[in-house]
Amino acid sequence: MKTIKQLKSPFAFKAPKLSDDHKVERYFKSVPFYKPTELKEMKNLAKKLGVKELAVKDESSRFGINSFKGAGGLYAMGMCIAEKAGLDTDNLTYDDLMKPEVKEVAQKLTFYSATDGNHGRGIAWSASVLGTKAVIRMPKGSKQIRVEHIRKIQNTDVEITDKNYDNTVKEVEQMCQADPNGIMIQDTAWEGYEKIPGWIIKGYGLIVDEFLYQMEDKPTHIFLQAGVGSLAAGIVLGLEERMAPEELPVITVVEPETVACFYLSAEIGDGERHNLEGHTKTMMAGLNCQTPSIAAWPILRDSAKFYGTLSEDVDAQGMSVLAHPLADDPKVVSGESGAAGFAYIYEVLSNPELADKRKELGIDENSRIIVLSTEGDTDPDNYQEVVTDKRWLKD
Template identity: 80%
Template sequence: MKNIQLLKSPFSFKAPELKDDHEVETFFNSVPYYKPTELKELTNLAKQLNVAEIAVKDESSRFGINSFKGAGGLYAMACCIAEKAGLDVEKLTYDELMKPEVKKLAEEITFYTATDGNHGRGIAWAASKLGTHAVIKMPKGSKEIRADHIRKIQNTEVEITDKNYDNTVKEVKELCEKDPNGIMIQDTAWEGYEKIPGWIIKGYGLIVDEFLHQIKEKPTHIFLQAGVGSLAAGIILGLEERMKPEELPVITIVEPETVACYYLSAQKGDGKRHHLEGLTKTMMAGLNCQTPSITAWPIIRDSAKFYGTLSEDVDAEGMARLGHPLDGDPKVVSGESGAAGFAYVYEILSNPDLGKERTELGLDQNSSIVVLSTEGDTDPDNYHRIVDENNPF
């Protein structure tokens, strides 16, 4: 049965003090194979749902790897190599990384990471571009097809473990520590491991820079799916670096109802991160994370106005709506994790029983909504079953 939850944040808004820098844009503008992803406007759906705008940032074309992860992965890996080479990370360009002496240094490095799929694919891809190596571990229950996507990138070493996500991260950490040339490149952070996840978060600010230039009106609402929270934190920081506090959209964090560590942490309301125990399951594989990142949590806690969860049938309907749009609207191929933010707000806007939630969120005819489709059909068989075979539209 379709189900969503909505929780108003118990925490006070606290915008970070940030300098107005353009390090991320400078770096990516120097990358020869970089180009912005599309912002697809669902104009007719917005009219039907009585809002001003619904814009979907389609990350499926990001660097040809079918998800947003390449932005954070490439930027963080570039920063790691630059730091090893003694380059100025704040003024880094791609040409500097292609110098023979830097490429020689990169060749000696192996990057280690744990992943549910998309992050590992982004790291393997970044390693192939920067002339280095990657070793990837995946948690129990990961789809073999996601592992195969990673293996195909310069024969990257990939293993699906018998552990949950958090314990797979611990295994990778121990493996990396045994390699004198190993660097852990994880998109979740913990005490003492914060710099590299911080670079990943910063890299995602590129997405904000793009959609603020693409959208017709400044967004009033943004719905951000969260696993460990790096993407959501990166988008929030990107918004707060580029918009005045009074211009910021209402930010809602969205998670699967079975794996909602941010929702749990907001429920507890003590300002601390809270961990979900056991082996968690969701078809939204990229969001199957049990502990908020120590780097992402304070950013999200101090900025998000709402936290929400959705059931898998809500997510499936959102995938199908994007895959079978109203006449005149563009199609968006969005996978299980990719569609979560859209699916959540689509259910709130289209379900006549959710008027209270619409009011609480302040959704009306003046609302300009942005969602991120963070991945394409990374599990093609499941995507086809949900979107085509079980299509409700």
């Protein structure tokens, strides 16, 4: 049975003190193979759902690795190498990283990371591009196809552990500590490990630069799926660096109903982050994270207006709607984690029984909504099974 939960944030909005330093834009514009991903306008669907604009930022083409993760990985890894080589990280360019003496430094390093799939693929790809090495470990239950995507990338050692995500992170941290040339590159942060996750978050601001330029007008609402929260935090920081507080869209953080650590933290409402115990499971593999990142939590806590959860059948419906567009709307191949933000708001807008949630969000005929499709068909077999299921084709 399709279920949606929605919680208004119990926390007061706190505008951060930020300056748009253009480091991220300058860095990526120096990368010779960089190009923006598409913003796909669902004009017919927007009209059907009674909103002014519904836009999907399709991250499946980001650097050819079928997800958004390359943006954070390439930026953070570049900053790590630059720091080791004694370069100026405030003005770093890709050409700086390609200098022989810098590549010599990179070749001696190994980057360690835990992943449910996309993050590890982004790190492995970034390592291959920058001439360094990667060691990737994945939690129990990870799909073999996700392992193979990573294993195909040169200079990468990847295995599945017998542990959940949080304990896999701890295992990788121990491996890294035993390597004198090892660097932990994780998209979650904890006490004493915040700088590199901060760079990853910063790198995702690139996505904001692109969609603000691509949209006809500023968005009024954005729905951001969260695992540990790094992408969502990066998008929020990117918006807050580029828009006045009164211009910011209504921000909703979306999670699977079975793994909703941000929702839990907001529900408890004491301002602290809270974790889920045990072995959690969801087909939205990239969102199967039990503890909010210490770097992401305060950003989202102080800026998000709502927290939402969705069941897997809601997510499946969203995947199918994007795969079978209305009239001449563009098709979006969006995987299980990739479709979560879209699936959530599609269910809210299309289900008459959820009119109260639509009203609470402040959505009307003038609303301009953007969501991120953060991955393509990273699990092709499951993707095909979902989007050909006749239950989701009835509309």
